[in-house]
Amino acid sequence: MTTHPSPAVIARYTDRHAVLDEVTAWSVEVHLEECTDCRALVAQSTEDDSRDLLASIAAGVDRGIAAGPAPEKRPGWAAARHRWMVWRLAPWLIMTVAVLACAVGLEALQPSLPSLVALLAPVAPLPAVAIAWSRRQDPAWELIAGTPAAGLAMLLRRTAGVLVVVIPALAVASTRTQGSLALTLLPCLAFTAATIAVGGFIGVRRAAVTLGTAWAVAVILPAVVTAELPVMLRPGSSGGWAIVALALGGLVVARSENFRRLTSHD
Amino acid sequence: MRTVSAAETAPTTHPWAVHAEGLRVRAGRHVAVDGLDLALGTGVHGLLGPNGAGKTTLMRALATVLKPAGGKLTLLGEAVDGRGDLRRVRRGLGYLPQQFGFYPRFTVREFVEYMAWLKEMPKTAIPGATQRAIDRVGLTAKAGARMKTLSGGMLRRAGIAQAIVNDPAVLLLDEPTVGLDPEQRLDFRELLRDIGVDTCVLVSTHLVEDVVAACSDVVLVSEGRLVYQGTPDDLVTQGGDGDPGDSPAERGYSALLRRHRAEAGR
Numbered sequence: 001m002t003t004h005p006s007p008a009v010i011a012r013y014t015d016r017h018a019v020l021d022e023v024t025a026w027s028v029e030v031h032l033e034e035c036t037d038c039r040a041l042v043a044q045s046t047e048d049d050s051r052d053l054l055a056s057i058a059a060g061v062d063r064g065i066a067a068g069p070a071p072e073k074r075p076g077w078a079a080a081r082h083r084w085m086v087w088r089l090a091p092w093l094i095m096t097v098a099v100l101a102c103a104v105g106l107e108a109l110q111p112s113l114p115s116l117v118a119l120l121a122p123v124a125p126l127p128a129v130a131i132a133w134s135r136r137q138d139p140a141w142e143l144i145a146g147t148p149a150a151g152l153a154m155l156l157r158r159t160a161g162v163l164v165v166v167i168p169a170l171a172v173a174s175t176r177t178q179g180s181l182a183l184t185l186l187p188c189l190a191f192t193a194a195t196i197a198v199g200g201f202i203g204v205r206r207a208a209v210t211l212g213t214a215w216a217v218a219v220i221l222p223a224v225v226t227a228e229l230p231v232m233l234r235p236g237s238s239g240g241w242a243i244v245a246l247a248l249g250g251l252v253v254a255r256s257e258n259f260r261r262l263t264s265h266d
Numbered sequence: 267m268r269t270v271s272a273a274e275t276a277p278t279t280h281p282w283a284v285h286a287e288g289l290r291v292r293a294g295r296h297v298a299v300d301g302l303d304l305a306l307g308t309g310v311h312g313l314l315g316p317n318g319a320g321k322t323t324l325m326r327a328l329a330t331v332l333k334p335a336g337g338k339l340t341l342l343g344e345a346v347d348g349r350g351d352l353r354r355v356r357r358g359l360g361y362l363p364q365q366f367g368f369y370p371r372f373t374v375r376e377f378v379e380y381m382a383w384l385k386e387m388p389k390t391a392i393p394g395a396t397q398r399a400i401d402r403v404g405l406t407a408k409a410g411a412r413m414k415t416l417s418g419g420m421l422r423r424a425g426i427a428q429a430i431v432n433d434p435a436v437l438l439l440d441e442p443t444v445g446l447d448p449e450q451r452l453d454f455r456e457l458l459r460d461i462g463v464d465t466c467v468l469v470s471t472h473l474v475e476d477v478v479a480a481c482s483d484v485v486l487v488s489e490g491r492l493v494y495q496g497t498p499d500d501l502v503t504q505g506g507d508g509d510p511g512d513s514p515a516e517r518g519y520s521a522l523l524r525r526h527r528a529e530a531g532r
Contacts, residue, residue: 087371139367143428146329147384148356257349261333 004038005031014045088137092128093165100124100173107177114229115179117170119220122191123212125159125166129195130208132158145261152256155204159192183233186241191215193248200258280343282307283436283466284328288337289347290490291320291327297335298323300490310462312477312498313470313485314519320490321470322364325440328468329361342435357386360434364441364470366425370414374405374424377413381428399431404453418445426454430461437467443476455480478502478515486522493526 005013005028012018013028020028032039046054103116133155135141144150167185174184191211198207223230231237284306291299298320315321326332327339330352339347341355368377378399382392400409403423408416416424422445429437443451458480461467468485471477477484478498486494486501494501498515505517509524 140369142326142331142363142365142367143361143381144384145331146356146359146361147381148353148386149384150356151353257351260352261331 004035007041010038010041011045014042089128089131089162092131093162096124096128096166097169100169104173104176113227114223115177115233117173117177118179118184118187118229118233119223121170121174121184122187123215124170125162125188125192126195126208126212128162128166129159129192130205132162133199133204150260152252152259155196155259159196163189163192180235180238182238183235183241186238186245187233190241190245190248193245193252197248197251197255200252200255278343280340281305282340283342284468285340286328286337287339289324289327289334289339290336291323291332292335293320293323293332298490299327301337302487302490302492304485304492304495306466306468306483306485308462308464308466309482310458310467310469310480311483311485312481313468313487314472314474314477315487315493316523318489319487321487322440323490324487325361325364325438325468325470328436329359329363329438330356331361331363353386357432358435360429360432360437362422362425362429362439362442366421368413368421368424370412372413373410374400374413374416374427375409377424378428378431382431385432387432395431395433399427402430402457403427404450419447419450422446423450423454426457433465435465437461437465439467439469441470441472443471443473451476474511474515474519475513478513486519488523488526489530494522 005024009020009024009028012020013025032042100117100120103120107113107116131137135145138144144154167188170184170188171181174181195204195207195211198211199205201207202210219230219232232240282305284304286302286304289299289302289304290297298318300320302320302324313321313324323332327334328341330341330346334347337347338345342358344350344355346352346355372380375396378396379392382396383389387395397409400406403426405420405423405427408420413421413424422442426439426442429439443454446454455476458467458469462482469477469481478501481498484494484496484498484501485492494504501518501522502514503518505511505514505519505521507517509517509521511517511520
């Protein structure tokens with residue numbers, strides 16, 4: 001803040017007949033913009049006719065505000081903002097939860113089978129994550145892709161929206177069966193991170209399809225056929241899953257500029 | 267009345283708001299923009315060209331939605347062809363895509379506010395800027411209506427409102443006059459002239475008379491290359507009586523295209 005101009009200078013500034021050189025007038029004006037006390041001084045030293053004028057302007061503005069339309073009510077648009085997400089994702093999330101419920105039911109009916117919940121946990125969030133970052137599903141993708149907010153932060157926010165539903169569902173499903181909680185949730189997080197990391201290179205939708213298919217063919221199918229839980233889902237492997245999830249998360253953050261533009265595969 | 271910040275009055279350090287040198291952009295596998303050189307400053311530029319000339323692909327590349335396959339592209343003094351951070355440039359962009367998707371449940375105000383939020387405008391500035399943008403396109407009476415209840419011309423105007431909400435330094439409008447009735451088109455031309463005083467506006471259109479009426483500069487592209495850049499008056503002088511077209515400007519347009527095709531065919 002500049003030093004306060006002397007009252008004499010302010011008096012000359014407000015008196016329209018007094019002579020004040022331009023440079024001093026500028027410095028007073030710059031100071032007045034940020035100093036309430038000096039503005040009050042200026043207001044006091046104005047003449048009666050200017051005060052009358054200001055009062056009539058204030059009254060006019062008040063009248064205009066009272067006569068004009070009421071200000072628009074602020075909608076709860078934190079909710080509105082994600083409305084599209086909620087509607088587009090709802091069917092996929094409902095499907096995911098339904099499949100998990102079926103897995104719980106099958107486990108209860110066929111205890112000889114390996115834990116289906118644990119086998120399905122890694123791929124459970126993938127369909128919804130693919131939908132959350134897809135140009136086919138988002139009608140305004142072209143508008144959004146050109147905004148500064150588009151990028152990893154937006155993808156992570158949408159993924160979080162998916163996980164908020166999928167993780168509690170998995171937790172409930174795994175406590176209903178004999179599977180371990182860590183070996184249900186950690187693979188789920190690791191696969192989500194892997195989808196996003198690989199998606200940075202080949203597109204999130206393609207990454208989800210590739211990883212989901214690979215897991216189904218390489219792990220779920222043999223496990224169901226041999227009726228034995230695969231090595232990576234046996235107790236003791238949760239540390240490995242945690243490390244994989246962290247490493248992939250780091251890769252995602254390091255390559256965050258991959259998500260600045262939607263590729264044609266998304 | 268508001269205080270003008272130093273950043274707003276600072277001189278620009280770039281000669282052109284949009285500068286492309288040998289720009290190549292792919293649309294799928296096809297190279298739609300092939301070696302385009304373009305320099306645009308402040309003013310309203312009309313982008314003309316036959317179907318398939320690469321206008322929309324060029325617009326997408328300028329909006330930073332598509333990544334150029336080659337050449338140099340500089341927007342507001344920052345290179346946007348590489349892996350650089352696009353956020354700063356994107357904050358200064360306004361873009362209306364040709365196929366303009368929207369969320370049908372949003373009201374016009376919610377939609378424009380959401381786009382302003384995505385453009386990372388200061389939270390306190392969003393409601394005022396939204397109202398101003400809606401007023402400028404003449405949708406004040408429809409601000410509370412849901413997007414799905416709007417007619418085609420109103421949707422187009424809502425799209426223009428979201429493009430200008432952040433007072434962009436580069437405004438890209440792809441076919442903005444589609445669906446507007448003649449009176450609205452006159453209003454729109456007025457708006458363009460108004461915005462073009464201190465902004466670089468690029469309007470892609472098929473209507474030669476729109477360009478002549480509202481633009482300070484004509485850019486003609488064909489097969490992904492720049493054919494002609496000049497003033498509308500200059501475009502008029504390019505045409506002779508023997509060229510097809512109903513107005514002098516249309517005759518100039520078809521004469522330029524014919525000449526270009528004849529040269530390319532040789």
